[in-house]
Amino acid sequence: MKKIGTLCCTILLMVLWSCKDSGPKPRFLPPSTGGINSLMVVMDTELWKGTVGDRIRQHFAAPVLGLPQGEPKFTITQIPPQVFRGATTYSRSVLFVEQDSASLAHIKTDVYAKPQKVAVVKGVEDTDLLNGLDSLASMAISSFKKVEIAEAQKRFTRSLSKDKAFQEEFGIQLKVPSLYTVGKREKNFVWMDIQIPKGTMNIIAYTMPKNSFSNDSTFVEDIVKMRDSIGKKYVPGPYENTFMMTEKAFAPYVFPARIGGKKAAEVRGIWEINGYPMAGPFLTYIINDEENDRKLILEGFTFAPSEEKRNYMFELEAILKTIDFNSQPEG
Numbered sequence: 001m002k003k004i005g006t007l008c009c010t011i012l013l014m015v016l017w018s019c020k021d022s023g024p025k026p027r028f029l030p031p032s033t034g035g036i037n038s039l040m041v042v043m044d045t046e047l048w049k050g051t052v053g054d055r056i057r058q059h060f061a062a063p064v065l066g067l068p069q070g071e072p073k074f075t076i077t078q079i080p081p082q083v084f085r086g087a088t089t090y091s092r093s094v095l096f097v098e099q100d101s102a103s104l105a106h107i108k109t110d111v112y113a114k115p116q117k118v119a120v121v122k123g124v125e126d127t128d129l130l131n132g133l134d135s136l137a138s139m140a141i142s143s144f145k146k147v148e149i150a151e152a153q154k155r156f157t158r159s160l161s162k163d164k165a166f167q168e169e170f171g172i173q174l175k176v177p178s179l180y181t182v183g184k185r186e187k188n189f190v191w192m193d194i195q196i197p198k199g200t201m202n203i204i205a206y207t208m209p210k211n212s213f214s215n216d217s218t219f220v221e222d223i224v225k226m227r228d229s230i231g232k233k234y235v236p237g238p239y240e241n242t243f244m245m246t247e248k249a250f251a252p253y254v255f256p257a258r259i260g261g262k263k264a265a266e267v268r269g270i271w272e273i274n275g276y277p278m279a280g281p282f283l284t285y286i287i288n289d290e291e292n293d294r295k296l297i298l299e300g301f302t303f304a305p306s307e308e309k310r311n312y313m314f315e316l317e318a319i320l321k322t323i324d325f326n327s328q329p330e331g
Contacts, residue, residue: 029116030090032091032114034093035075037314039060039075040088041060041097042080042097043056045078047126052097055129055134059137060076066270066282074093081098089112093147096121097133098122099129100123103122103132104120105120105133107139121136153319159179160175161176161177162178163176163182163192165190170190173322174203174320174323175319189204189230190204191203198306198307199304200302201312203319204230205296205297207296207297210290213265223246223254223267223284227284228246231245231246231271232274237274237276237278238273243274245271246270251269252267253268254266259320259321260287260324268283268284280303280304282299284298285297285298285299285320
C-alpha cells in the first residue's frame with residue numbers, strides 16, 4: 001500500500017508539472033529598430049495628403065524649441081497599412097491612423113517589437129480622426145520621446161567614461177560616453193566635451209546657493225544672469241574678452257521638469273559668444289537638490305555650424321537624464 005501511495009503522489013506531481021508547462025508562454029518579440037527620433041506613420045496615402053496628414057505634421061513634425069533653425073520633433077516615414085508587415089512593424093515609435101466604424105485614441109506598448117510604443121487613432125470621419133489626434137498628440141509625443149531617450153541611453157552606455165570628475169566634485173554619477181573628455185575642472189565647475197565633425201558637444205555642471213531664483217517674477221531674467229556670469233568666468237570664446245552668454249534677442253524657454261527624482265526647471269535656448277559670431281543651442285536643468293542645500297546646474301550645449309543639431313541635443317538630454325544622486329563625493 002505504501003508503494004501504491006508513493007506512486008500516486010509521483011503521478012500527481014507529474015500531472016501538476018505538466019499542467020504548469022502547458023500554460024501560455026511569453027510571446028517572443030524581436031528588438032525594435034529605427035533611427036533616433038524616427039516615427040513610422042501607418043495610414044492611407046490619401047489621408048496623409050489631406051487635412052489629417054496636415055494635422056499629424058502639425059503635431060509630430062513641429063519644430064523643436066530652442067534650436068537655431070527649424071528641425072522637426074520626429075523624422076516621419078509614412079506607409080500605407082498594406083505595407084505595414086514584416087520588418088516595418090519593428091519600428092520603435094509607430095502612429096497608426098485609420099478610418100473605422102468606431103472612434104478611439106490610445107497608446108499600446110510592445111505590440112510587434114520591444115521596446116515599442118504604438119499610438120492608435122481611429123474614427124468614422126476625418127473630423128473624428130482630427131479630434132483623436134488632438135486629444136492624443138501630447139501623450140503620444142511624451143511616450144515616443146521616453147522610448148527614444150531610453151534607446152539613446154542604451155546605445156551610449158555600451159562604452160562609458162571612467163572619469164570621476166562629476167562624482168568627486170558634486171557627489172553625482174552621470175553616464176557619459178567614453179569619447180567625452182574633461183576639458184576644464186575647477187572647484188564647483190566641470191566641463192566635458194567631445195569633438196564632432198564640424199564642432200563640439202559639451203556638458204558642464206556647477207552649483208548655486210539653495211535660495212537662488214527665489215523671486216518668480218524675475219526667474220527667467222535670473223537664469224540669464226546666472227548663465228552669463230558662468231560663461232564669462234569659465235567658458236571663453238576664441239579671443240580675449242569673448243565668452244559664452246545667452247542670446248540677447250530671444251528669452252529662453254522654461255518648463256517644469258523632474259530629473260534624477262528631483263524637481264527641476266528645464267531651460268532651452270540659444271547661446272552666443274559675446275563679441276564674436278558663434279552660436280548654438282543649449283539645454284539647462286536647474287535641479288532643486290534640497291538634501292545638499294543647493295541648486296545643481298547641468299547643461300548641454302552644441303557648436304555645429306551649418307549642421308542639424310536636433311539629435312546632438314537629444315543625446316545631451318539623454319546623458320543629463322542619467323543623473324544619479326546616490327553617489328557621494330570622495331574625500
